[in-house]
Amino acid sequence: MKIVIINYGAGNIQSIKFAIKRLGCEAVLSRDVEEIRRADKVIxxxxxxxxxxxxKLKASGLDKIIPELKQPVLGICLGMQLMCNSSEEGNTQGLGIFDVDVIKFSKKVKVPQIGWNQISNLTSDLFNEVNENEHIYLVHSYYAPVCKETIAKADYELSYSAALQKNNFYGTQFHPEKSSVVGERILKNFLDL
Structure with missing residues (x-):
């Protein structure tokens, strides 16, 4: 299985690569369009x-390629947010894969949200053998509201999308590579899709 982690200069790529290696697979870091297209799984x-x-995505033409991919694609943290329609952060136009706009938490809570939180309402094969209310690791100031593509929720001031899915595209607001055994299970489920 060929796993490609998109290397566009804005990723926490080494820890993801190590997490994939712990699962007995090898991942390649690449920004090469053809290599990404040929991959079985894309992170x-x-x-x-x-x-x-x-x-950075636009400079390498990846903004055009990512939405066209047909294999399973997993966006992590900012990767997931960039797959949405837009983000309030920097007034950014997103890739438009997920039909939701990313907004900032209010001033009523400490931002960024850093640390462990629970996920619930798990409704995707991405969460096979993952229990409701398991703990995952997050670092973020912006969030995707709950929408029709929400496959997991978390609560911080309000209920928001901890994960999204549309067709072959998946996104997690949390970092599975930093979420211990639960995160490893979610990554394994993604590789098994």
Whole structure:
């Protein structure tokens, strides 16, 4: 199985690569369009600020390629947010895969939300053998509201999308590569899709 982690200069890629290796697989870091297209599974990571990350995607033409991919694609954290219609962060136009706009938590709560939280309302094969209210690790100031593509929820001030799915596209607001045994299970489920 060929697993490609998109390397566009805005990702927490080494920890994802190590997590995949712990599952007995090898992942390749690449921004090569043809290599990404040929992959069996694609992971789209993201750490940082939305508008600069989107500019990096556009500079390499990946903003056009990602929405056309036919194999399972997993967006992680900012990667998931960039797969949405837009983000308030930097007034960023997204890839439009998930039909939802990313917004900032209000000033009533501490941002970013950093640390462990629980996920619930799990409604996808991505969560096979994952129990309701398991703990996952998050670092984010912006969130995708609950929408028709929500496959898991978390609560921080309000209920929001901890994960999204549309067709072959999956996204997790949390970092499965940093979410211990539960995160490893979710990554394994993605690789098994």
């Amino acid at each position: 789209f990571p993201g750490v940082g600020e939305a508008s600069s990350a989107m500019n």
